[in-house]
Amino acid sequence: MNPFRFLLEKSWQQQTVSGIPEGGEFTTSPYKVALLFFLAVVTVMFGLFITAYFVRMELDDWRPMPESPLLWLNTALLFLSSITLQWTQNVLKKEHFKKLKIGLVLGALLTVGFVYGQVTVWGQMQGEGYFLYNNPANAFFYVLTGIHAIHVLGGLFVWTKTIIKYWSGAELEDLKLSTELCALYWHFLLLVWLVLFALISYT
Amino acid sequence: MTYIPIADQANELHDPHTFISKYVWSQDHKVIAIQYxxxxxxxxxxxxxxxxxxxLQLGYPDTFSxxxxxxxxxxxxxxxxxxVVYLLTALFLGGFGNYLIPLQIGARDMVFPYLNMLSFWFYLLSVIILMASFFVSGGPTGAGWTLYPPQAxxxxxxxxxxxIVLMLVSLAVFIVAFTMGGLNYVTTVLQARTHGMTMMRLPLSVWGIFVAxxxxLFAFPALFVSxxxxxxxxxxxxxxxxxxxxxxxxxxxxxxxxxxLFQxxxxxxxxxxxxxxxxPAFGLVSDVLSCHARKNIFGYRMMVWAIVIIGALSFIVWAHHMYVSGMNPYFGFFFAFTTLIIAVPTAIKxxxxxxTLWEGNIRLTVPMLFAIGFIFTFLHGGLTGIFLGNVTVDxxxxxxxFVVAHFHMVMGVSPVLVLYAALYHWFPKMSGKMFNVTLGKIHFWATFLGTYAIYLPMHYLGFLGVPRRYYAMGNTDFIPDSAQALNANIxxxxxxxxxxxxxxxxxxIWSLKYGKKSDPNPxxxxxxxxxxxxxxPVHGNxxxxxxxxxxxxxxYSVPGAKDDFIPQSIAPEDVVMEEGAGKYVDRSEEH
Known part of the structure; x- marks a missing residue:
């Protein structure tokens, strides 16, 4: 079906109430719609950073940075946290509340682990003398990982709010929505990270 | 499950009780709009x-020490x-977007009122940071609004x-504010329309604001990144x-x-x-023109499509601002081509x-004057844009x-005339008071004729070769003395x-205090x-x-109907017809 069909409506003809059902019910949560738009905005932002990266890379003072093996561990942590959140969402659907607690806490811990790991990598790199201002490759490394980490922290803030919501006895539907959206956001950030990691490793 | 009634969540309505929650930390879209x-x-x-x-400096060089x-x-x-950013963007989207979206789609408020409030306060913060740069040592940046490095x-x-640091920080904060507001506007238009309000029944104001x-949302990240x-x-x-x-x-x-790369x-x-x-200016002016011409907007569907097409094309024309930076001739050709293509949907509008004005029953009210004025200035600025879109002419x-004249006509004067049209048009709704019509007309004629007196001669200065951005021209052979006289007149x-x-x-200010009480639908x-x-409208709308x-x-002006307008919310059976005019009917069978 053509998704832009609504643009063909001849609205000057009809005189009946049509389209949106009584009370303005929609089948998607507005939070989800807003999140999808937000993900699109973040995609554009990272896309532009990556474009700038490719342009800058071609200029002759570019010296690639060595890759820290710790980044593989961090990747694994983020991957696991993404899976944990998905699992949490699934157990919540089946209403296994015992498992739910594990998922909520484990997801947060793994994510904290990822951010801590990234900070450690920064320390390591600076210890070896790769500072932000030495070379554009370094600058891009710090800026890209930094912006990504800030987005992870933003997600963690919402996840913490979800945990608090659970312990203060929020409604089930509300909780389901929160975990679903968090899981979606985590998958997105994992994807972004994989792209960034590949970019840093192969160039 | 269905997510009900955001359009109608009375329980989520964060009722304000104190003065502070009503007017300062307000989550009501109308108050936030007025704050913005x-x-x-x-x-x-x-x-x-x-x-x-x-x-003053340009007209009278060597005079003001x-x-x-x-x-x-x-x-x-x-x-x-x-x-460009802190007035026009903020007033059209933060101001009119906030005010009109919920009211025109029939919702009680924005979908995320708290985020909406946050958006305003981040905007205010960005303005404060920007204004602070006037007071730091060295003053605000003088790099030109494009902030080109390395000189910036x-x-x-x-x-x-x-x-420059304050400018960059202020812009970043502004972008955060805009993104919070923008997610809200988009979601509200998509998810909070009332019963019967399909996308193609939205007034063009909402369409313009929505697409803008x-x-x-997709353009500001580029500024953020840079x-x-x-x-x-x-x-x-x-x-x-x-x-x-x-x-x-x-x-x-x-x-x-x-x-x-920065460019x-x-x-x-x-x-x-x-x-x-x-x-947003296109949208608002369409509504003002149609209402005061007592005629339906001509080609509604085409107007919507034009907005969408212009929006899409606007992402693939950017390098026409960089012809003088030098580029591969094929790129220049591509960007000139896309730029000139935009003239098609714009001309349709x-x-x-x-x-729409043709054979309308035109009422020359103050908002209508501004709206008609806009058609002139926009046509004028748009035509010089076709000159400048060509690499060899540019x-x-x-x-x-010439460029100063072009962009001031097309995106300075034109949007501002629409802003005035919109402010005068919706002022009775926002304040409940009527403005003074005589003062409004004086304001219109002074602004409309005055801006022509400013920008029309600038085109001529441009043809003479008078360069922009210069503090003073000094003695230059190729520029006649009369150019300076013209400059003084400007x-x-x-x-x-x-x-x-x-x-x-x-x-x-006068009308807020002493204005006549306005009719709800003047x-x-x-x-x-x-x-x-x-x-x-009160809280909850x-x-x-x-x-x-x-x-x-x-x-508007439906044949046989008693009034010359039929509100969107009147049921067909309640429409009053003139005697002998028959019944008000559904027109979907006619074609």
């Missing part, structure tokens, strides 16, 4: 004052940036110490954009960076920004506005006053127009915001029950 609007108009007046100072070259560049920069952050450019918001990278270049000494430079006899630490990023934001300002004209006109804007401010308009039970929508927003 007031701050935007305030900074707009600052920028207007700066332009008067610039004109308090304006030195550094000051002049700071005035130019701040004038440009404030007008090198010693020798005014405000290269603190001014999407453009903003701001971040330039801040690093400035503060930490990276070389994202900074090539190897000898500055004031000293080798700088930077090497290898690409200033042209691409900047204009990837900068060109859609033109349409972020223009599309202009024709449709004119055809190269000699790019650094002259300055007189500019100061006159500037002062006449105070008439508007006075009119607003213009006899069809769209939902004029059908609210209270005037001005609709009283007990949400309006139900039966038709599009342009049912």
């Amino acid at each position: 609007g007031s701050v935007a108009i305030f900074v707009g007046l600052v920028a207007l004052f700066l332009s008067a100072l610039m004109r 308090f304006i030195d070259p550094a000051d002049y560049y700071q005035f130019v920069t701040m004038h440009g940036m404030i007008m 952050i090198l010693r020798g450019t005014p405000g290269a110490d603190m001014g 918001t999407i453009l903003g 701001c971040i990278m330039m801040t690093f270049d400035k503060l930490i000494g990276t070389s994202f954009f900074m090539p190897a430079i000898v500055s004031l006899g000293e080798n700088l630490n930077t090497a290898g960076g690409s200033p042209v 691409h990023l900047f204009w990837f934001f900068g060109h859609p920004e033109v349409y972020i300002v223009a599309l 202009v024709y449709n506005w004119v055809l 190269l000699p004209l790019s650094d002259t006053y 300055t007189q006109a500019a100061i006159f127009v500037g002062v006449m804007q105070l008439v508007f401010i006075f009119n607003v 213009w006899e308009a069809t769209s939902l915001e004029w059908q609210t039970p209270d005037n001005p 609709w009283g007990e029950k949400l309006p139900v929508v039966y038709r599009w927003a342009y049912e």
Whole structure:
């Protein structure tokens, strides 16, 4: 079906109430719609950073940075946290509340682990003398990982709010929505990270 | 499950009780709109004052000792940036977007009222940071509103110490504010429309604001990215954009960076920004024209499509701002081609506005005067745009006053005329009071004729080759003395127009206090915001029950109907017909 069909409506003809059902019910949560738009905005932002990266890379003072093996561990942590959140969402659907607690806490811990790991990598790199201002490759490394980490922290803030919501006895539907959206956001950030990691490793 | 009734969540309505929660930390879209609007108009007046100072210097060089070259560049920069971002973007989307979206789609508020409030306070913060740059040592940045590196952050450019940093930080904060607001506007339009309000029944104001918001969401990241990278270049000494430079006899630490990369990023934001300002203007002016011409908008569907197409095209024309930076001729050809293509949907819109007036029952009210004035200035500015879209024509004209005249006509004067049309049109709804019509008409004629007196001669100066951005021309052989006389005249006109804007401010303040009480629907308009039970609408907008929508927003002068307008929310069986005119019928069978 053509998704832009609504643009063909001849609205000057009809005189009946049509389209949106009584009370303005929609089948998607507005939070989800807003999140999808937000993900699109973040995609554009990272896309532009990556474009700038490719342009800058071609200029002759570019010296690639060595890759820290710790980044593989961090990747694994983020991957696991993404899976944990998905699992949490699934157990919540089946209403296994015992498992739910594990998922909520484990997801947060793994994510904290990822951010801590990234900070450690920064320390390591600076210890070896790769500072932000030495070379554009370094600058891009710090800026890209930094912006990504800030987005992870933003997600963690919402996840913490979800945990608090659970312990203060929020409604089930509300909780389901929160975990679903968090899981979606985590998958997105994992994807972004994989792209960034590949970019840093192969160039 | 279905997610009900955001349009109608009475329990989530964060009822304000105290003065502070009602007017300061308010989550009501109407209060936030007025907060946004007031701050935007305030900074707009600052920028207007700066332009008067610039004109004094240009009209009477060597006369005003308090304006030195550094000051002049700071005035130019701040004038440009404030007008484009902090006034026009904020007033159209933060102001009118906030006010009109929920009212015109029949919702009680924005979907995320708290985020909406946050958006305003971040905007205010960005304005405060920007204004602070006037008071730091070295003053605000004087790099030009495009902030091109390397000069923007090198010693020798005014405000290269603190001014530029504050500018970049302020922009980043503004973008955060815009993104919060923008997500809200988009989601609200998509998810909070009332019963019967299909997308194609939305008034064009909402369409313009909706598409402009999407453009903003996807264009502002480019500015955000360049701001971040330039801040690093400035503060930490990276070389994202900074090539190897000898500055004031000293080798700088930077090497290898690409200033042209910044230009691409900047204009990837900068060109859609033109349409972020223009599309809401297109939408608002369509509604004003249709209402005061007592005729349905001509070609509604085409108007919507044109908005969408212009929005999409605006992302692939950015390099026409960079012809003089040099590029592969094939790129130049591509960007000239896409640029000229935009003229097609834009021309459709202009024709449709004119055809809306054709055989209408035109009421020359104050908002209508401004709206018709807009058609003139926009046509005028648009035509010079077709000159400048061509690479070979642009190269000699790019650094002259012709460009200044072009962009002021098309995205300075035109959107501002629409803003005035909209402010006068919706003022009775926002305040519940009527403005003074005589003052409004004086304001219109002074602004309309005055801006022509300013910008028409500038085209001529441009053809003579008078370069823009110069503090003073000095003695130049190829420019006749008469150009300076013309410059002085332009300055007189500019100061006159500037002062006449105070008439508007006075009119607003006077009318708020002493204005006649306004009818809830003084213009006899069809769209939902004029059908609210209270005037001005109270918190929650609709009283007990949400309006139900039966038709599009342009049912004016229907043959046989008693009134010459049928509001969107009146059921077909309740429409009063003239005697012997038969029944008011559904027209879907006719074609």
